[in-house]
Amino acid sequence: MELLLVAVGVLIGGMSGFFGIGGGTMLVPTLIVMGFDIKTAIGISVMQMVFSSLYGSWLNHRKGHLNLKEGAVIGMGGFLGALGSGWLLEVVPDIVLEVAFVGVVGFALYRFFHAPSEPDPSKEHDLSPAVLFGVGAGIGLFAISMGIGGSILLTPILVGLLHYPLKKAVSAGLFFVVFSSVSGFISLSVAGHIDYWHGFIVGVASLLGVQGGIWLASRTGNKKHKNALIVLYFIILVLMLKKIFFG
Template identity: 45%
Template sequence: MIIELAILGVGVGALSGFFGIGGGTVTVPILLYLGFGIKEAIGISVMQMVVGSLMAAWIHHKKQTYSVGEIQYFGYGGIFGAILGGILVKLLHESILEWLFLGIVAFTLGRLALSSPVPTRPEVVNRPLYTAIGGGIGIFSGMLGVGGSILMTPVLVSFMGFPLKKASAVGLFFVMFTSISAFITLSWLGLVNYQAGMIMALSSIIGIIGGIWLLNKIQVNHYKSVLVVFYIIIFVITAYKLIVE
C-alpha cells in the first residue's frame, strides 16, 4: 500500500503543480478503489493538499509568480466562504449541489475557452474585491468539497485581467487556505489517517516540483489548450455521473 500511495502522491502532485488544482477530485476516487472509506479518503486527500499547496506557494513565491501581499485576500475570503458553504450543505439537496457544480463548470469552461491566454485588459488590483471573490468561490468550495481553484482560474483570466499561468498559480495558492481549514476540522473530528496522508503528502512534493517546472516550460497557447481539455474531462465525468448513474 505504501508504494501505491507514493505513486498516487507523485501523480496528483504533478497535476496540482501543472493545472493549479488541489487534486481531491482525482485522489478521493482512487483512494476508494484502494480500499479506503470515503471519510478516510477525504482526510488523506486534504492532508496531501495542505502540503502540496504550501510547497507550490513557496516555489511560486521564489519565482515571484505573484505578490503574496495582494493575493492573500483571496484566501481570507475563501476561509469565511467555505464556512458558509459548509452550512449550506445541510440546507440544500445533494442533487441541487451536483447540478449547480455542473453548471458552474460549464460556465467557467466557456469563459476559459473564449478568453485570451494573454491579458487584453489591465490586471485588477483590489483587495476588497479579492476578498469578495475568494468568499464567493469559498462558498462553493465548502458546499461541493473542492479546493476552489477550478473556479478561481477562469474568473481571474476572464474578468480580472490575470495572465493564464499566474491565475493557475493563484488558484493553487487559494487551495492552501481552504485545505488547511478543512484539515484542522477533520483532524479535530478524528478523520485523518496521518500515516497514509504523510506518505501521499511527501511524495506529492516531487510531483509538485515537476508540474510547476512543466508549467513554466510550456507555451501559454498550448497550456490553454491543455487546460481546456482538462476542464472538458471534468465536465464530462460530472455529467455522466448525474445523467447515467
C-alpha cells in the same frame, strides 16, 4: 492500496504544479472510482491540498510569479469561507455535492474556453480588496465543501475577468489553495471527515509531482497551457457525470 495511493499522489501533485490547482478536481473522482465514499474522498483531498499548495506556492514565490498582496486578500477570504465547509457537508446530501461538483467544473470549462490566452496588457486589475475578499470567501465555502481547493474557479476568473497573465493566475490559484485548504482541513477535522493515514500518504507523495509540474509549466506556452486546462476540466466533467448517472 498504499502503493496505488502513492502513484496517485505523485500524479495529482504534478497536476497541482502544472495547472495551479489543489488537486481535488481530479483526486476526488479518482478516489471515488477506487472505492472511497465522496465524503472520505473529500477529506483525503483536502489533506493532500495542504501539502501540495504550501510547497508549490513556495516554489512559485521563488520564481517571482506570485502577487502576494492580492493573493493574500483573496486567500484570507477563502480561509474564512472554508471554515463553513464542515457544516455544509453535514447538511448537504452526497448527490447534491456531486451535481454541484459537475456545475463547478462546467463553469470553469466555459470560462477558460472564452478567456484569451494572451490578455490585453492595457487593462487594469480594478477590483477592490473588498470584492476580492468576497470572491475568495464564496469560493472557499463552495470549493472546500466539494474537496477542491478553489483555483478551478479562481484561475478562470483571474484570467477571464481580471486579465491576469495565465501563468501568474495559475500561481495565484495555487496560493489561494493554501488558505482554503488549511481552513478546510481544520473544519473537516472537527467534523470527523479526515482519513489521516491515507491523506498523509497521498500528500507526501504529491510533493514530488508538484516540483515536476511547476518545472513543466514554466516551459509551456500560454496557449498550450490553457488548452491543457480545458482538456483537464473536460475529463473531470465526464468522470463525475459517469459517477452520477451510472454509479
